Every structure is written in C-alpha cells, then in structure tokens.
Amino acid sequence: MRSTIALKLMMAVSGIIFIGFVLLHMYGNLKAFSGHDAYNDYAHHLRTFGEPMLPYGGLLWVIRVVLVLSLVVHVYAAVTLWRRAKRARTVKYVVKKNKHSTYASHLMRWGGVTLLLFIVWHLLNFTIGKVNVDGGPTNDPYNLLVDSFSVWWLTLIYLVAMAMLGAHLHHGIWSSMQTLGLTNSVRERALAKRIGLVLALIITIGFSLVPVFVLAGVIDK
Amino acid sequence: MKLTLKIWRQADTASDGAMHTYEVDEISEDMSFLEMLDVLNERLNSEGEEPIAFDSDCREGICGMCGLMINGEAHGPQVTTTCQLHMRSFSDGETITIEPWRADPFPVLKDLCVDRSAFDRMIQSGGYISVNTGAAPDAHATPVPKDNADRAFDVATCIGCGACVAACPNGSASLFLGAKITHLGELPQGQAERDSRVVNMVAQHDHEGFGGCTNIGECTAACPKEIPLDVISQLNKDLRHAIRRGY
C-alpha cells in the first residue's frame, strides 16, 4: 500500500509512538528536579528494567529499535508525501492566501527537518557521542545534563527545538487522530484539536523546564 | 468603481503563460464577478484583443463549472462560487489578481480554464453504486435513518468545482474524495462496495497526481458548499477498515 492515505497512517502511528516516548522521556527529565541521585537512579533503573529476563539495557534497546524503525517510517513517509505534494503543484500561485489554517500545520515539514537535526545533535550530545560542551566528564548523566544547559546557547538550541516540537505536536496530535479517522464530527474535531494543543503545551513546557532551570541555576550539581 | 485586474493569460496547455494587467472602470457593485469579466471581455473584443477565456455555465452556484483564484483565495473572499461572488465584496481602486486553479492534475487549457477530468476518472474508479436500470427494489424497501440520510445529503452537495484542490497547499483532492466516500458510505445501498470503492478511489486519486492530505484545512474553508473536514476523517477511517479487511 503506497497510497497517500496509507503513508499518512504510517506517519500517524509512528508519530504516536514518538509521543509516547517523549512523554516518558519528559517524565524522566523532570526527575532532575529531585536531584542528582534520583535522576541517576532513574537512568540506571531504565537500563535494569526487566532484568533478568532482559539483559542490561534490554528495555532501552527495545525502545531504541522501535524508535529507529518509527523514525525511518516517519521520515520515509514524510519525504514521500512532500515530494508528491510538490509534484501536485509545480506552477505556484502569484498570490496565495492561507487564512483558515494554523501556522503549525504549514510548519510541519520544516519543523520535522528541524526536529531531525535536533535529534541527531541531541543523540551526539547525550547518548552516542556524549559531548560535554563544558569540557567536563560525560559518565554521570545528571552532571552532563547540568553542564550542558549551563551553556546559554545550548539551552537556546534546545528551547528552539522544543518550540518546534510544540508546533509539530500542536498540529500533529489532532492530525493523527484525523488520519486515524477518529474525528467524524465537529465535536470530535474540536476535542482532538484541544487535546493537541494541551498535550503540545505540556510537552513543550515540560521539556523546557529542565534546561531553563539549569541555566537559571536552580538545578545545579 | 474602478479596478486594476492582474489576470493570467495562457494560449494553451503547452504554452507559457504570464500575468497581464487591465484597468476596468464603471463597474457596478451589483455585477457578479463573472459579469465584471464579461464587461472587460466586451471591451477587449472591441479593441481587437482576444477575450479572456474562463469557464462558467449555470451562474447560480450549482454546476461547479466556474472557479477562479481571486487574490489568492479560491472563489474569492466569500464562501460561495465565483459566479455568485459580487463586486460589492471589493472596494473601489482595488487591485485584483486572478489566476486559474493551480494543480498539475488540473492542466490549464487556456487563460483561466482548467481541465478537471481527473475528478470524472476518480468517480469512474468507484464513485457509484452498481445497480442496473430497472433492477431496483421499491424505494421504501430499505428505510434510511434520518441522521444517515441527512449526513449523506450534506456531503452530496459537493459540486465538483475543484476549489478544495486549488486551495490545498498539497494540491490534494481529499475533500472531494471524502465527500463522495461519505455520501455513498452513509447509505445502506452503498455498503456492498464500500471497501473496494475507497481503495480504488484513493488509488485513482494518487494516480492522477493529487497530493496527500496533511489535514491543513484550507480546502474546507474554500469549499463553496462548506463540505466539512469530517469527510476526510471518514475517508481515512474507511480506508483503514478496508486495509484491515484485506483490500
């Protein structure tokens, strides 16, 4: 099934998986407010979850595999749909107004690209490369976090990324419900849009708290 | 009133087009937009310039033949068809940009006329209920609950004008498609072919080269018949069910 709608269904499903992950991830990040040990315990717990049935880090690997697959699907579908949309209108309007749609809905694609760049950077930063821009050690997750966000421009990058994420989700959440065919009336549509807005705000604000509070010095080593 | 018109002119599909500027004067507010163009055409004709080609037939908002992009809005600033748009929606001295529907599956034939036969081919791919003439049971054999009948009617009002495609940033015909899927899917008569219909029509939609819907919602705002976004959700749902059932 290569139909535009099948592609969209794939996007919606992978997108919802992402949402599940970011919610979990955000919960984890917020542990930073409970201090060094609570946060590191959580990071450790993530890796020992399910032991001895799963090896050390097993759950994390399951998550990683699912995430990577979702990412491939999500990006593949995004690129395919983008290309089809481009081909559907090769001659542009001289004047075109979009007045009944949200900015968020028009931002999806470039927002997605931003998110992709962010994720690459983010993984280099915290997982794969473990770069400590402050030059400190990288083996202590909590300290790495605090070191990183003490740097103003890094925090700024994150905040911009979170704004993008918020926009992506503001449209993406209701859009995925529409894609799944769950919004068959005015009421359901309004509800879906409200859920989208609320969830997007929660996620954006939830993620932004840690970097902001680190920069502000509230969270420190 | 006096207006400056910037109008797309193109000799035929193969030629390149360009915007041309015309000044018109003594336009009355009571004129419809197309009557305003009639007046311009009458003048062009007398000046020896070929009149501007644009489509219209019923001029009462029901046949779906007319359709212009006016100042970047499909059918102009009102929720109506181009033929039912009146000059009182504009102000004296205004500059109005007029372009044809832009979508590659709707090639420009000349000036402001486009070819929308892609819509017919979509209907051919399944937008009907298979019943031969004379084979129908009595009309009262199958009652249709009023809610279903009303919803079917609400979406069956689509006039196939193509404004949804013209307005959609993705050049998607999902609103048109969803309206037909919902109309027929809402009725008991339409059930037998429901799965194959949605699968085939979506395939044809894509084959024609329309873009995919990303739920932006410009289409419904441009739709003169106010077809709601529900129909796209319904379309997606029907496709999902059809896929699940192995179509």
Place this chain on the structure above:
Amino acid sequence: MTDMPDTTFTSDPSHHQDTQETDDAAGYYTPGDPIAETKAPGGPIEERWGTRQFEARIANPANRRRLSVIVVGTGLAGASAAATLGEAGYVVKSFCYQDSPRRAHSIAAQGGINAAKNYKGDGDSVYRLFYDTIKGGDYRSRESNVYRLAEVSVNIIDQCVAQGVPFAREYGGLLDNRSFGGVQVSRTFYARGQTGQQLLIGAYQALERQVAAGTVRTYTRHEMLELIVVDGRARGIIVRDLVTGEIETYFADVVVLASGGYGNVFFLSTNAMGSNVTATWRAHRKGAFMANPCYTQIHPTCIPVSGAHQSKLTLMSESLRNDGRIWVPKDAKDADKDPRDIPEEDRDYYLERIYPSFGNLVPRDIASRQAKNMCDEGRGVGPEVDGVRRGVYLDFAEAMERLGRKAIEDKYGNLFDMYAQITGEDPYEVPMRIYPAVHYVMGGLWVDYDLQGSIPGLFVTGEANFSDHGANRLGASALMQGLADGYFVLPNTIRDYLAEGPFDKVPEDHPAVVEAQQSVRDRIDRFMNTKGTRSVDSYHRELGNIMWEYCGMERSEDGLKKAIDLIRGLRDDFWRNVKVLGTSESLNQSLERAGRVADFFELGELMCIDALNRRESCGGHFRAESQTEDGEALRHDDQYAYVAAWEWAGEPGSQEMGKPILHKEQLTYEFVEMKQRSYK
C-alpha cells in the same frame, strides 16, 4: 415547493362561439400535410405502454456489441439514457459541451420530482398524475405519452434511491414528499432545494460506471454542430472539440439528442449560459420537425435584472408566494421611494385585488403576466434598466408580524440568503423585488411515442423534445420526464429500431458526410473571417430583447410580425458584421457562442411564426387577441387542438429560412374531457 390550491377547471362550451378561422401567419409559412403518431398502441390506456414494450423488437444481446449509439447531452435525459444503453451492452458515445457530464443544466433544478407513489396515502395514483398533467398542459399533449410518463414515474424513484440519491426522509427513515406547483396531493420527492443536482449526480455516476465498464465513452467539451443523415437515416454527428478546435466526425447506428431546452433564445433566462438550440436546430435543418416552438414557460419569481450587464437570471422558489404578498405602488410617482415609506393605502396588492380567491397563489402564467402589466403601466419598482423599472415587491413584513421572524427564517432562510447575496439587500428589512423570467420550453423536436423524430434513427429525449407537457409544464415534471425518457422509455423503444441494425458502415467519403463536414467548416470560417465590429453577445442581447418584448409573456399579431422583421434585419447584420477574434484551432468561446446565436436567430423567427399561427391562448402561450372579457386566457379547441410540427424549408447551408412547412398533428382526447381553466 408550494401548497398552491389547485386551479379549478370549469366546462365552458361558450368559448367556441365567437371564434373564426383566422390565419395570422399566412404568408409566413407553407401549409403541409397532416401527420399522425402511429407507434402508440390502441386499447385501454393503462395497457398501451406494456403492449408497446412487448411488441418492440429486441436486439440480440450478442449483436449489441456491434450496435452503436450516439447520445448528445448528459443531463437527466442524456446521462440516464447513455448509462442504461451501456448496461444493455450497446456501444455508446456520450457528448456534452461542459467539462464534465455532471455539469449539465439539469443540475440547477431546485424544487423536486413528481412520482405517483402515493406514499402519503392521499389518493394519488398513476391516473391522477396523468390527469393533472394533461390538465396542466392545457390539453395540448398526447394522452398515451402522458399516461406512460405517469406510469414509469414510480420506477424512477426506485432507481434513484438504489443509486444513492439522498432524497429527503422522515424520522422513520421513509421518503418524504411535498405538494408542489398547484396540485392537491403530495407527490413531489425532493432533496432540499437541490433535487436536480442529486438526481443528475446519480445518473452521472451510473454513466461513469459504464465508462469504467468500457461500454460508454464520454466526449466532454465537444459540441455537436451537425447531424449526418445518410439514405434518410440519422447516422452520425459532427462535433467540434472545444479545446483543440478539431472538427471530428462520429458514426453510429442511431443518434439520440438530449440537448436540453432553448430558453436562451431570450438571452436572459434561468438557463445555463451554454444552453442552446444548436443540436436540435441542426437536426431540424436536416429534416427533423420542430414542434410547438412558441410554448415557453415564464416563471414569476426570479430576481429582477439589475443592470445592462446582466448575464442570466436566477430563479427563486415559488414557495415564497405562500407567505409573501405581491404589490406595486398605486401611483407610478412612488416607484423610486423606499417601499417602507409607502403607506398601506398607497399600495396595490394587485393579485389579491384581481383574483380575490387565489390572490398571490394564482398559477405561474397569470402571476407573470400581471407583473408585466404593472411594469408596463409604469408602476414597476427597482432600478431603471433601459428606462423601465422591471420589478414588483414581494413583501414578508406582514408574514413576519404574524408568524414571527424566526418562522420565516426557518422556512425561507436559504432563499433569503441567496437573495441577499445577489442583490446586496436584506429581505428581512426591505421587501424583495421579483420579476418573471424565461424558465423552460415545452416546444422541441417532434417525436412519436417511441421518442423517434421525423428522421428515422434520430431519437430525442428530455427538454429537447416537444414532450409530454403540452402548452404548459407542471412544477417538478421536467425532471420526471427527463428520467422517464432516459431510463425507461428510450431504452425500450430504441431496441425496436436497433433490431434492424447494425446498418452498413458509412464510408468517410460518403457525399452526405463530406457535405456536412464542409458546411461546418464553412460556417466556422465565415464567423472567423467576417471581421466585423460587433460582438456575438451584443447580438444575442438584442435578439433576446426582441423575443422578450414580442414573443414573451404576451404575444400579438402586430408585435410578432414586427419581431420577425426585426429578427431578419438583425440576422442579416449579424452575418455581415459579427466580430470573432482568436483562432478556430483553439478554445474560443466567442466562436462557440457565434454558432449558437446564429441558430437562435432562425429559431426565434420560427417561434414567432408559430406564435402567430396559434391565435389562441393556451398554457404558456398568451395571445392578446384571445382572451376572455376579463383578460384571461382563451383556448380554441375547435381550431388549435393540434401539435404544430414545422419542417425546415430553407436551402441547405443558406441563412434564408424559406417558408417553413406546417404539419398538424391532431390531438384527440379519449379519456379526459377538455375544459377551460378559471381561477377567479
């Protein structure tokens, strides 16, 4: 849409007395031999259609793949026929001038479609529908045809529902009906105000299904410009591809014309911009008789002309007359006053005054004619167009006081919105203005009971034929007739003709074909090369004015004769001075219109001659010379109970019409007694 009381019919034997044989049209035409319809079987009227279907030969199913049909038109009449013939296995080619079959003018019908289902149990029956239609047509239609129409009406509803046409339903899930157009029973099926649209989409989808099945090919943006007649049979058409300008020739074993009505001869009408007479007129010029061309229906409740730029008129539902009161100022001096400032005693509720028992609910033709009379007296309202105010008030102030604004909004909200959209006035505040407009033509190509025209192999359906409506059509009956013809009648009668086929292949170089192609090319070249000074539209507008003035709501001997002169003069000028720019090898809308207007000139003249010949008032045709003492229509059954079938007499290819030949088909009534209408 309206609950208008039935018009009462009283027997009036006296009206025969003061009549005398007159022939106003003498000198304008050539009397021809009488003709008769021969296909309808005799016997009890309810058995005739069954008998005909049984007797009509059947084309061998294996043969059908070798039998081809051309259908011109994709309205209700054409799309339903093409789809049904495709299902039967014939090879069908379907043509329309719009970009999609779905845009045919049938889409604009608002009110509804009649059928004798008697779902309401209010005493309706096939016989009653038959009776009402004969009566409504003012006794100028054929009993056999009308009975058949009523009979198949029930099948239409079944068929449409099965196709998914979303008719209005009640809470129990069953179909709703309303009463419409002055009948006492509720037999009108409807889909809000968009019945025509929904029915057409149903037929269109059935058609597209056949396209997918490979039995039908559609040719959109193709206009028929000539009929090919070989050895006395209709064998094909010549069309212009409106996009490329290519002149193309298509052959078939039979040609069906379902090309709609010609109301646009009046320029301003409620018809679509492209509605034309070309398809039928070209067939007429090749020998098909044109019947009763002067029968025109004028609808009283349309939005008035607002200026010289007007391109078409918009119909508003007649139901408005149920609650709105129609008036004009008593004094012409008040014509440009704000109507709200005109006190009650200075208003003339003229319909209520002249027809105290029917008031605002008099039939369409009366309401229309009286509105014209008021405006002719100078008491019309609204903007002056060409020096005359053409409009009367339709006032809801009293109804709003009585029922409350909310009730009026619920009942007529969408109509009020439409009015506000078009006029920019708020009808809740200021009375609406309405004026009559040309709406439908009862005349058309002559056909027999099989719907076959006077050229063998030429069939005509829908508004294009002279049909079953006599001199006046009842509301909601045109849709019924179009679908009856297309779904049920034609497919059953055409097989009798096709059983003789397939006919010999027509060679491309057959002289009749070459001649037809050449005449099409010559005509186009002539338009392109005249290089005159006046636009096609300006001629059309002027022709329309002549027609409206002299062959509109009221016709008189002097007026018609004057009109014929004016038309001839204008036609000459047209051929010498028309200006068509661009090329003929591309999409050229001026060229398209030029061809249509050229045919309207000839049709217009024939309409006037027909109107001149019929010195009686019947249905939509009102002759000033034939009225009762108090100004009502007066029929003359002893002299005019015939169908006037006109034969073309001009030279092929010439612009001179010659003197058309009149063939009379006498109408006889075996089942219904002829009576005179009265509504006082």
